[in-house]
Amino acid sequence: MINTTSRSAPEVAPTPRNERALDRKGVVQIALLAVLLILPVAAYVMGEFYYVNLASRITIIAMAAVGLNLAIGYGGMVSFGHAAYFGLGGYVAGIGAYHAFDATPFMTWPISLPGSDNLLVLWLAAALLCALLALVIGAISLRTTGVYFIMITLAFAQMIYYFANSWPTYGGEDGLPIYLRNSLPFVDSSDPLNYFLICFVGLLLAMALTSRLMKSRFGAALTMARLNDVRLATSGINPYPVRLVAFVISAAITGLAGALYADLNGFVSPTVLSWHFSGELMVIVILGGVGRLYGPLAGAILFVMMETFLGGITQYWQLFLGLVLLGVVLFAKHGVMGFLAGRERNE
């Protein structure tokens, strides 16, 4: 550590470390992306479609966690209800497909709205509806802080969970099958590798958006809202709308991931709306490193791998997950990314 107190500081902004030549962090980040990209391609070539779908699952869960990380890690808003957005996104895909398959309208009043099996339409609808839901939930929840915020986001998510559970039209607790994967123009989305690549691009876009956002004026205000909201207000910026917009963007990203997930599984059920899933997303964010751009990806890889491979050996795999989480929280506060890539500078 250089003693900065004695030397005079430069007059211009020092170049951020990550823009210099490739360092340890850069190597780790590229390695993570490369592994995630190369393994499913290799599995596809070998005809092992199961592993391609496993990679898609990791990618989608990572994308959902990228959304949650924007709220928890960058915004300091510990949402325990992001399953609501993941599930709503999933149901948008499921319900759209259901009506397209039946050729029945989704609604007839006040406007006639048919179902759709076009992924672009469904994604747009999922993102918009999740943003709208988060606007309502966030507008109320963000009036509280701390434990109350955690509990109120959980309460809203559980309301939606029980609603989906008891609404028979779309399968209730049995869930809703998607018989044919929703489609894209020009690309065969039913091909497992194509679908993985779609998910991969989605993850990259979500991460690029987060990165760009956090370097902007909006990101500067959000960072200040997390670190010291009294300072932000005293500087003349009201923290509430800054947090609310971040919360809405966070939910839209998680909701998009939910839509991708429903189409991956060909099935959506209230399980993805339950608080267990909110908890899993939080575990992934914490495992990977809170407020780290690549944290959700590292966390999702670790989580899904443990679930798949340890879960194949013993049904008590979550005992080991618990031990790993304990280790991370006690000994590597900055998560897997902090452990592999070193501590992040704060700006």
Added chain:
Amino acid sequence: MSDAVLSLTHLHKHFGALQATNDVSLALEPGEIHALIGPNGAGKSTLIGQIAGHIRPDQGSIELGGETVTNLSVAQRARLGLGRSFQVSSLAEPLSVMRNVMMSVQALQGHSFRFFKPVARDEALLAPALEALEHMQLGHRAWTPVSELSHGERRQVEVACALALKPRALLLDEPMAGLGPEGSARLTELLEALKRDVPILLIEHDMEAVFRLADRISVLVSGSIIAQGDSHAIRHDPLVREAYLGDCDA
């Protein structure tokens, strides 16, 4: 009275049976340092809270530059030109000095919902922030994390954050608290130079600094202003001597 930058008119605030602010009227004129002194429990913090916008008064009004701000939020008042510093420095410690000051510049320009342009090289933010820092003679510390600064330097950063708002009035809450004699003398000097541009409402315990700096002094006791005048008048006011200075002088 009418050209006052900041004026409080008949403010009242009570918490239960406690009358924390009792009919306080006070005006901050251009070019002056107006000190507010009072013993512990006099209601200084409550009054500052009402001026800054953290606490709503029960009655009375607050005007800033001719506009009534009584019901505006902390952030709105800041944008209208009320800069303040805190009794205990309130900055984002892990961030650099520059990042803290840039926040005020950003608020003033009103573009916090810009999502894509990176701030790290945004001259529109950097230049005014650096100017405010240089005003407080802290330009050389611009890229140091706040956590590495001395107590006195943090005070200066807070004032720089306030200055970056191009304020009409400064509200400084015990800026000398915890500073050594050297830091205190340095800040006194900076504030004296500052008052020509921005009038300052100074809440201070350091009597020596108050008597040296203040053009006018108001004395708050039990929620009411019991005396107002220049340092000579306050020093010799019998009420003040009894209520405030008496306990150390007599």
